[in-house]
Amino acid sequence: MMFVSTTEAASLLSISTQRVRILLKEGRIQGARKINNRVWVIPLHQGMPRIHRRRKGPKPRWSSHKRCGKxxxxxxxxxxxxxxxxxxxxxxxxxxxxxxxxxxxxxxxxxxxxxxxxxxxxxxxxxxxxxxxxxxxxxxxxxxxxxxxxxxxxxxxxxx
Known part of the structure; x- marks a missing residue:
């Protein structure tokens, strides 16, 4: 299993790094962990981070297909x-x-x-x-x- 940083996750999802941090704060990125209370590591599932959806509000606009960014x-x-x-x-x-x-x-x-x-x-x-x-x-x-x-x-x- 590969892990990425918030910047790499933002690039894969085509969203800003700040938005990734908000999703991390809300606990919506599956398997993400903080190392040394400083750095987030985000696991990839089939090349993309897994994000839990909310029940209310607009649907997310990030790309759910796998990019070949590697x-x-x-x-x-x-x-x-x-x-x-x-x-x-x-x-x-x-x-x-x-x-x-x-x-x-x-x-x-x-x-x-x-x-x-x-x-x-x-x-x-x-x-x-x-x-x-x-x-x-x-x-x-x-x-x-x-x-x-x-x-x-x-x-x-x-x-x-």
């Missing part, structure tokens, strides 16, 4: 084999994807937050990978030729 880090086995056989020692072996779109490739990846490593040989990823890393956090990708690229779950910024 980044997945893939390992390119073909490039690893080619680099090992010295056919081309500079091929990038890591790629960061959001859904099916490739955001960046590189030689090193730094994940700035919680992540999980997934191994599913019976149900491979859409690209055919059986091992990958999933995260909602930002990822810094280092390519030895291109430089540093920081991937967030909403946009990509080039660091110089």
């Amino acid at each position: 980044n997945t880090v893939h390992f390119n086995r073909n490039h690893i084999d080619r680099n090992k056989n010295k056919q081309n020692s500079d091929l990038t072996i890591l790629s960061v994807k959001e859904g099916s779109s490739n955001l960046a490739t590189g030689h090193e990846a730094e994940i700035h937050g919680p992540c999980r490593i997934v191994y599913q040989p019976e149900k491979p990823h859409s690209c055919g990978a059986t091992v990958w890393i999933e995260t909602l956090a930002a990822v810094t990708m280092v390519d030895y030729q291109e430089g540093v690229l920081k991937i967030d779950n909403k946009w990509a910024l080039t660091d110089e």
Whole structure:
């Protein structure tokens, strides 16, 4: 089970961080806990926080469908084999994807937050990978030729 912060939950629900805090104060986000009386951690159920509805008032306007806001880090086995056989020692072996779109490739990846490593040989990823890393956090990708690229779950910024 993955946990997110109030900012990440707000991004997933397409509401403000303040609204998430109000829902937390009312006890409407299922499974949310406060750590050290300071930081909220919110569990995800099928990629989204679960929110209890009220009996009165308008219906909520947040999106209830699962967004693909998570980044997945893939390992390119073909490039690893080619680099090992010295056919081309500079091929990038890591790629960061959001859904099916490739955001960046590189030689090193730094994940700035919680992540999980997934191994599913019976149900491979859409690209055919059986091992990958999933995260909602930002990822810094280092390519030895291109430089540093920081991937967030909403946009990509080039660091110089």
